[in-house]
Amino acid sequence: MNQEQIRKYVVFTTLESHSKMYPSVTSKLLGYDENLTLLSDNNSSIKTIKECIERGMVGTATNKGEVRSDLIKKTLYLGGKVENYGKIIGNMILAKSVHYTESDLSRGNDSELSDKAQNVYAKAKEYKKELEAYGVDVSKIEELKVTIDKFVTVVPATRISKTTMAVYNDELKQLFKANDELLAKMDLLVEMGGDKYPDFYREYKINRKPIMKGGSSLSLMGRVTNAHDGAAVKGATVTIVLKSAAMAMSENADVTVKTIVKKTSAKGGFRIKNLPPGTYLVTIEQVGYAPKTVEINVTGSDLAKLNVKLERL
Secondary structure (H helix, E strand, C coil): CCHHHHHHHHHHHHHHHHHHCCHHHHCCCCCHHHHHHHHHHHHHHHHHHHHHHHCCCCCCCCCHHHHHHHHHHHHHHHHHHHHHHHHHCCCHHHHHHCCCCHHHHHHCCHHHHHHHHHHHHHHHHHCHHHHHHCCCCCHHHHHHHHHHHHHHHHCCCCCCCHHHHHHHHHHHHHHHHHHHHHHHHHHHHHHHHHHHCHHHHHHHHHHHCCCCCCCCCEEEEEEEEECCCCCECCCCEEEEEEHHHHHHHHHCCCCCCCCEEEECCCCCEEEEECCCCEEEEEEEECCCECCEEEEEEECCCCCEEEEEEECEC
């Protein structure tokens, strides 16, 4: 993903997490929860694609033969449907672009098979509505995508092919566009009735602000609750320190370590901006509760999330 997409993804996931902390509010905003569900689904899809790109599709050869055979079968099935549709409407370019025989798919190497399957998937998705009108079971389209993803995780590879990357980039563009539209609807719903819930409204507005290039970005978002009943722990002290710095301080008392200290909100939440990538120790303290220290990794590209449950003394 590019930097703009990374910044938007942080906004998407932050708003998703924030909204899920206020189910009693969102349920009263007509249509909000339906949009939130779609946003959550899209965020999951973005995360899956992001992980595929980041790992470069490097995997193991476990079950390779079985998965390969399944992929060939599904590619032939869906490719045949798209090819027939192309012939029906007189689009021979489309028909020829997905014309693969079992021999074509079987003879090719793993990368070639993946590319051809991706091509069939992309064409089938492009003409999904038209195929459905002709009685084609369009659930087979997503089944093919699932099998493609499974295949690339079990086949060792050193890089993502251009065709695969093009498909992923196209999917990302569509997902980000869909999420932009969903947030526009959610904004209107919040403006219509959200101001009746000050805490929710204020935090939504803060989280909704686009993270512009060169500006501050949210690195860590957390919530502190009572381990017994799940109630928010308000006013707890949250201390964040880089793990390596804390270790150095434990070995040498003269070492000065920079710490970040926050207080939890009425809903038990806290937010930290602009944390450099690294492993951090987060200590939560509140009168009447046993203090707790947890370790969390901040990558710099993903929003780190932390939910801490405190035990009463």
